[in-house]
Amino acid sequence: MTWLPIIALAALTFGIAVYALKLPRSLWMLFAAALLFGLAGYAMQGSPDLASAPAAGPSAQQSETGELLVEARREFYPDTALPSRFVVTADAFARRGQFEHAANFLRNAVSENPRDGEAWLALGNALVEHANGQLTAAALYAYSQAEEVQPGNPAPTYFLGLALLRAGQPGQTRALWSELLEEAPADAAWRPALEMRLQRLDALLGIGPAPDSSGTGQ
Structure with a gap:
């Protein structure tokens, strides 16, 4: 009952x-x-017939990370371009921090449709998170496939840069993101968000505009 x-x-x-x-x-x-x-x-x-009890599972931080990754990925796709059913299901797992399950569904997605660029991208993200932020060979392959099937979409390069940043290689991240901005159309919808993130990265790296030598502000 x-x-x-x-x-x-x-x-x-x-x-x-x-x-x-x-x-x-x-x-x-x-x-x-x-x-x-x-x-x-x-x-x-x-x-359901047993009394409730605490159980081990993904941390709140993992769930929050999954939610942010899904939202950030969707910023690079129009609302009219709906993801496949496998990606939708994988996103549900990612939002709960269950990245291994998400990756398994995404493998089904790219097996069914190897031209699904968003599925390849989501797979790369899930594999990085499942490896605790490490850019594994499988994740790198997924990002490369995403770029190959959707060469005009900047998302694979952006998330590759994000993975490199988490792996302790901020210089490579900055190089990738700077190149994206240089090649991006001036009216690209995602350009302002990337500019803001690059500015934050520069601040972390101690990179900024040259000091004002005119004496103002002193």
Whole structure:
């Protein structure tokens, strides 16, 4: 009987999303699939008949990192370019800090469609996080594939730079991001955000404009 409230809650959530929040019809299947996937995961790993108890799992920081990575990745894609169902499911795992599960779904995504640049990019991010910030050979390959199938998208280079920064190579990060800005169109939607992040990196590295020698401000 404990499953009935869970199923009812899932149905209620879907109804609210569709009728109250006006979820577009094109997203109904994706949203329903995410709910069903959540129920399936709970069925495999949960025990609704047992009393609640603390369990080991991803830290709050890992979950926050996953959420930020998903949001940052989507900044490089228009809202009309929806990710595949595998990427949507992988993002749900990433937001919970479960990067190994996310990577497994993303491997399915690129196996089904090797031309899915966003899936390759998300796979690279998941592999880096699963390796505790290390840029592994598998992650580097995923980033290179993302760049190959979407050569006009700056996201693979940006996230490669971010991975290098976490690996303790800020100089290489700065070189990659500076080159991106030099080649970016002046009206690129992502340009202001990258400029801001490069300025923050310069501040951390102690790089800034030359001191004013005119005597002002003294």
